[in-house]
Amino acid sequence: MYRSHNCGALRIDHVGQEVTLSGWVQIGRDLGGMTFVDLRDRYGITQLAFNMDDNADLCEQARKLGREFVIKVTGIVNERQSKNANRPTGDIEIKVSHLEVLNASKTPPFTIENETDGGDDIRMKYRYLDIRRNPVKENLIFRSNLAIETRKYLAGEGFIEVETPNLIKSTPEGARDFVVPSRMNANQFYALPQSPQTFKQLLMVAGMDKYFQIVKCFRDEDLRADRQPEFTQIDCEMAFVTREDVLNTFEGLTKHLFSTVKNITLDDFPKMSYDEAMRRFGSDKPDLRFDMEFIYLNEQLKGKDFVVFDGAENIIGIVVKGIADEYSNKDLKKLTEWVQRPQIGAKGLVYVKHHADDTIKSTIGKFFSEEELRSVLSHCGAEKGDTLFVLCGETEKTRKQLNELRLEMGRRLGLMKEGDFKPLWVIDFPLLEWDEESERFHAMHHPFTSPKAEDEERMLNGDHETMKSLRADAYDLVINGSEIGGGSIRIHDRELQSKNLDLLGFSKEEAEAQFGFLLGAFEYGAPPHGGIAFGFDRLCAVLNGQSSIRDFIAFPKNNQGRDIMIDAPSPIDDEQLTELRLDLVKQEE
RNA sequence: AGUAUCGUGACUCAACUGGUAGAGUGUCCGACUGUCUCUCGGAAAGUUGCGGGUUCGAAUCCCGUCGGUACUGCCA
Structure with a gap:
């Protein structure tokens, strides 16, 4: 013993x-x-x-x-x-x-203590030692609890867990596929699934009604702190449902998880359309833990002979509370340089400071009288001590830039409080996205997403501009500015699905070759259906107020997609290559 | 692919912006009967990631390269 x-x-x-x-x-x-x-x-x-x-x-x-x-x-x-x-x-x-x-044990390369972790590379190389440390160990236990509670809840709602294959067929849509050569079928390849999307729809056609799976997905794209080449989804599909049914089910799941795992009771989740989110926050995943909403200032600031403003499509501002006296000219210069970094790309940053002693200082003092500036400040609801930041230019870009500034100020002022959770459903996403480079439409969600019922007619008959304005029955769950998951009501009609693939630039033959199995299934009594998938790793991280998912994964990959511990990927034997009928191309430069 | 940033004993970091590479932790040896980050005394341990260059002199400046991280592109 x-x-x-x-x-x-x-x-x-x-x-x-x-x-x-x-x-x-x-x-x-x-x-x-x-x-x-x-x-x-x-x-x-x-x-x-x-x-x-x-x-x-x-x-x-x-x-x-x-x-x-x-x-x-x-x-x-x-x-x-x-x-x-x-x-x-x-x-x-x-x-x-x-x-x-x-x-016995060799002396470990770093001590197994809560705080004294080594650098990331050494921790990854000796991950089995890193996991002995409390923070990592507890994260893995947390993840396990979250998975167990997910299964409990969905099973309680009548869902059944069905496994779908990992060796499937490559499709050109979406992310790059990881590809697996087939030995028995020379010169042919499987792909690893980016998600079980088509299989879960086929399960609906098969009458499985309420399906879920906690499942690995694979995407061969560049990594981030919150992105791994293999990651886990809580994947789900339901038949005979409307958007509300799906949202209610997963709002229920989310509340259940917060209550059982974090002992936090969440209020009902607000809903916001994609358009509204973009207009008010410049992001399709706004962080609602703090306000700093966008204020549109064309009316207030145009026509005063300031060419930068007059030439801009839109002038948008945010009010940052209580920093007017705190931020020196030097600080503001640094902040200006920050928004001018290529990653953000703003041309400049205009500010109007309303000091505590009621004086006003602004970069645009030359072009606007003090009275005009005071009027703008009051229009924006700025009070003594506050600062108005203004960006201008092409609407979409300006919104994106101001979103970055808003988040940065939120971070600096400590407005993203730990333990504060603000969930939000973002709904009514655009159906299609025009891609300038390839000069064709992409599905914003995926090619099986249904347009909203009222847009269906326009989709069948509309011109190019109409297509850009089509709304989809697609939705995302956002918590604290992080996209936790998304889904949509699917197309279940063969004709409409064909039309959608047509819009996406598939020829009849290509559509048949890629998705014939699904289109065929739709001819045998496909029920109306829809679903959703949550990023499980991200959910773990967000629930713990962390931005990196790596410490919720037992054996994660590094920035280059490498597993440092086992040293993968790696070359394979010539014998294996021959068996697979693969030739390697010499790497040049 | 791009931008930023980091790389110094086993680990985490310092070294006045060009002038003898140090500290804490850990490790090893010794002392200690109530510790719990034990304490005290001592010791070993570094080609400053690698390769060039500038300089009387480089951890420090420049170029290249490799690796970590973050972000942008990318990711339905």
Whole structure:
């Protein structure tokens, strides 16, 4: 027997019992006459006590233990003479009578402690040691709880979990596919799924009614802190539903998860159209933890012979509370440079400071009288101490830039408070997106998304401009400015689906070759259906107020998509290549 | 692919912006009978990622390269 209890289990009531514990040596404290060893496992830390007077040999053995040795001990639970209130097991210790080293350990490259993590590269290389650390360990436990509660809730709602294949067919739409050569079918390839999209729709045609799956998805695109090449979705599809049914189900799921895993009760989620989100916040995933809403200032600021404003399509501002006296000219210059960085690309930054002493200072003082500036400030609801920031230019770009500034100011002023959760449904996304480069439409969500019922007629007959204005029955859940997931009501009519593929630039033959199986299925009684998918990794991170999903994944990949620990991807044998009938092209430059 | 930033003992960082590479943690040795980040004494440990260049002199400046991270492009 390796253990009768774990290292987090023993309390004062166990005093007198003989127990056996196994675990890792966290640290030893050698006091000469006696030695204490902290024994750690997933559940906690228990102190082991060795005394020279009781058993000198054993005490000598304990002194020789190094960090991260795996040991097994047997002994009597004793009440401590000096207790440690900081640990759940702090009232007791084990008076060890038997010690066995199950496995020695080299000194780890970084110490297994909450704070003293090494750099990212060394943590990833020794991920199995990193996971021994409390923060990472707890993240993985949190993830597990979230998955278990998701299954509980959806099962309770009558959903069934169906697995879909990982070796599927490559499609040109959307992200790049990871591709797997087929040995048995020479010169042909599977693709790993970017999502189980078509399969879950086929399950609806198959009458499975309410499907879900916690499933790995794969996209061969560049990585970010919140993006991995393989990631996990809570994927779901329902038949005979409207948008409201889908939203209600997943609002219910989200509330359930917050309440069971975080003990937080969420109010009903507000809804906002895509257009409104873009207009008020310049983003399709606005962070509603703070306001700083956009204020449109064409009327107030145009026609005063300031060419920059007069030539702009739109002039938009935000009011930042209470920084007028805090931000020096130098600070504002730095902020201006910040918005001028190529990543944001604003031409300049106009500000109007309303100081606490009621004076006004502005970059556009030359072009506007003080009275005019005061009137603008009051139009914007700015008070003493506030600063109005203004960007101008082409509407879409300006909104995007001002969104970045808004988020930056929110960060600087500490308005993104930990423990504050502001969910939002963004609805009525555009159906199609015009891509200048390829001169064709892309599906904004995906090619199976249904237009809103009232737009269906226009979709069938409209011209190019009409197509740009079509709205889809598509929706995203946004929490604290992070896109948690999205979905749509799907097309279930063969003709409408064909039309949509046609708009997306597929010829009849291409459409048949790529999606024939789905179009065919639609001819055998496809029910109206819709669904949604949540990014599971991102949900874990957002619930914990973190922006990186890596520490919620046991073995994540780095920026280059590499697994540092196992060193993948890697070359393969010539034999394997031959078997797969693959030739490698020499890399040039 | 681009931009920014970082790379210094095992780990985390410092080194006055060009003038003898240091500290904490860890490791090793020794002392210590109630510690719990034990304490105290001592020791070992560095080709400053790599390759060039400028200079009397480079961790520091320049060029290149490799690697980490963040962002942009990209990601229905």
